[in-house]
Amino acid sequence: MDIEKLKLLIRDVPDYPKEGVVFKDINPVLADPDGFETAIHGMARNYENSKIDSVVGIEARGFIFAAGIAMVLSAGVIPVRKPGKLPLSTKSVRYELEYGDDALEIQDGAVSIGERVIIVDDVLATGGTMRASIDLLRMCEADIIGVCCFIELDFLKGREKFDRNIVTSSLINY
Ligand code: AMP
Numbered sequence: 001m002d003i004e005k006l007k008l009l010i011r012d013v014p015d016y017p018k019e020g021v022v023f024k025d026i027n028p029v030l031a032d033p034d035g036f037e038t039a040i041h042g043m044a045r046n047y048e049n050s051k052i053d054s055v056v057g058i059e060a061r062g063f064i065f066a067a068g069i070a071m072v073l074s075a076g077v078i079p080v081r082k083p084g085k086l087p088l089s090t091k092s093v094r095y096e097l098e099y100g101d102d103a104l105e106i107q108d109g110a111v112s113i114g115e116r117v118i119i120v121d122d123v124l125a126t127g128g129t130m131r132a133s134i135d136l137l138r139m140c141e142a143d144i145i146g147v148c149c150f151i152e153l154d155f156l157k158g159r160e161k162f163d164r165n166i167v168t169s170s171l172i173n174y
Contacts, residue, residue, distance in 0.1 A: 001038040007172055009035045010151065024123055024151050024174075030064060040068035042171045043120070043148050047073055050145050053116045054078050058104070058133055059085070061122035065150055069120060078110050078117070080133050091139050095132035104132045111140040124149040124170060127158025134162060 009032055011025040029035045043065060054076045057066025063079060070077045083092065083103045090105040111117065119133050130147055137144050144166060152158065152170035159168045 001034045003038075003042070003172065006035055006038050006042075010172070024153075026061065026122055026150065029150075036068070039150055039171060040065065040072060043150060043169075044069045044072040046148070046169050047118055047146065050118075051116055052118055052145060054111065056080055056106075056111075056117050056119045056133065056137060058119070058121040058129060062120050065122060066120040069118075069148070078106065080104050080106050080119075080136060091136055093132045093135045093139070095128045097128065104129070104136060106136045106140065111137065111142045113141040115140075115142050116145050117142045118146045118148050119144065120148050122150050124152040124158045124168075126156050127161035130158065131161040134166060 009028045011028055013023040013025050015021065016023040029039055052073045052075045055066045055070040055073065056078045057063040057080065059079065059081045066077050083105055086105055086107050089108040091108060092103050092105045094101050094103045117137060119130065119137060121130060124130055134144060134147065146167040146169060147162065149170045151172045154173050162168060
C-alpha cells in the first residue's frame with residue numbers, strides 16, 4: 001500500500017478528547033492487514049541495519065507499533081507505562097501536561113547500560129510524552145538510536161523538545 005492510501009485510513013475525530021483537538025484515530029489502520037503491515041515496515045525500515053536490541057513502546061498505542069517493529073527487527077519489546085502499572089521497582093519521570101502533570105515509568109533492569117534502543121509511539125504531538133520517555137531511557141543509560149512515530153503533527157513542533165542529537169523519524173506528517 002502506498003503512503004497516500006495509508007493516510008486515507010487515518011480518521012480525524014474533531015473535538016476529541018476535548019474541544020479544539022483533532023484526534024488522529026488510527027484504529028482503521030490497525031484493522032486493515034495491508035495498512036498495518038505498511039505502517040510497521042515503513043517505520044522499521046530506517047533501523048533495519050542498526051542492530052537494535054530493543055524497541056521501547058509508550059502506553060498504550062505505542063505498544064502495538066513497538067511490537068510489530070520489534071518482530072521485523074528481531075528485537076525485544078520494553079514497555080514504558082503510566083504510574084502504578086509495572087510490578088517491582090521502577091524509574092519514573094514526571095512531565096508537564098496542558099493542565100497539571102503526569103508521569104511515565106520503566107522497570108529497573110529492563111534496559112542494560114549501552115543497550116541499543118528505539119522509542120516508538122503512535123502520535124508525536126507536543127512532544128512531552130516522548131521527551132519524558134527519552135529522559136527515562138537516559139536514566140537507564142541506554143543508547144537511544146532513534147525516536148520513531150507513526151504520525152507527527154509538525155505544526156506542534158514536538159521534536160524541538162528533544163536534543164538535536166536525537167534522530168526523529170515519522171512515517172506520516174501533518
Ligand atoms: P504529546 O505528549 O503532546 O506529544 O502527545 C503524545 C501522546 O498523546 C501520544 O501517546 C498520542 O497517543 C497522544 N496524542 C496527542 N495528540 C494526539 C492526537 N491529535 N491524536 C491522537 N493521539 C494524540
